[in-house]
Amino acid sequence: MSDKLIIYYSRSGENYSNGDIVNLEVGNCEIVAKYIQEITNADIFKVETLKDYPLDYMETTEVAKKELNDNYRPELKKELDNIDAYSTVYIVSPNWWGTLPMAMFTQLEKLNFDSVNVKTIITHEGSALGESMKDISKLCKNANIFNGLAIHGSEVEQSLNKVKEYVNKQG
Ligand SMILES: Cc1cc2nc3c(=O)[nH]c(=O)nc-3n(C[C@H](O)[C@H](O)[C@H](O)COP(=O)(O)O)c2cc1C
DSSP states (O other): OOOOOEEOOOOOEEETTTTTTEEESSSHHEEEEEEHHHHHHEEEEEEBBBOOOOOSSSHHHHHHHHHTTTTTTOSSSSOOOOOOOOOOEEEEEEETTTTHHHHHHHTTTTOTTTTEEEEEEEESSOOTTTEEEHHHHSTTTEEEEEEOOOEEEEGGGOOOHHHHHHHHHHO
C-alpha cells in the first residue's frame, strides 16, 4: 500500500472547452489523476455524487451555482472515513464557480489532515486556481499545503511533464 493518496472529482460528458461545448469521454481531472497515479503509484479515490448532474453543461452550471450559494453538501456514493495511512494527499479538482465542486467539500471536511502534505491540481477554463486554495486551507486544517497548480482544460492531455514536475517538487 502506498503512503500517497489521490482524491479527485471529475465530471465527464458535456463541458466547455476554449469557447465550445465538447463531449469529454474522460473528464480533465480524471486524466490528471491518472497521470499522478502513473508517476507516484498512489492509491486513488474518486469523489462521486449520489445524484448525477445534468448531462447538459449549462444546466450543470446552474445546479452547481445553487449548491455553492446554498453552501450545500451533496451526498456521495461512498466516502473515505480516514486518511491515516497517508503522508501525502493529491487533490485534483475542476474549478467550479471559482472553487471546488461542493462534493469535494462533503468529502474533504470529514477527514483529519493534521500534518498531511497536500498538493493540489485544479483544471479550469480560465479562472485558474480561483479561490480554491483558500477553501482547501479551510477544509484541510493543519495540513502542510503546497502552492497549487492550475492546468487549463485544453492542456490537460499534454500535461504529463508539468504534473511530474509538480509532484516531484520539494517546496
Ligand atoms: C459547473 C461548472 C462550473 C464551472 N465553473 C468554472 C469557473 O468558474 N471557472 C473556470 O475557469 N472554469 C469553470 N468550469 C470549467 C471546468 O473547470 C473545466 O472544464 C474543468 O477542466 C473540468 O474538469 P473535469 O472534466 O474533470 O470535470 C466549470 C465547469 C462546470 C461543469
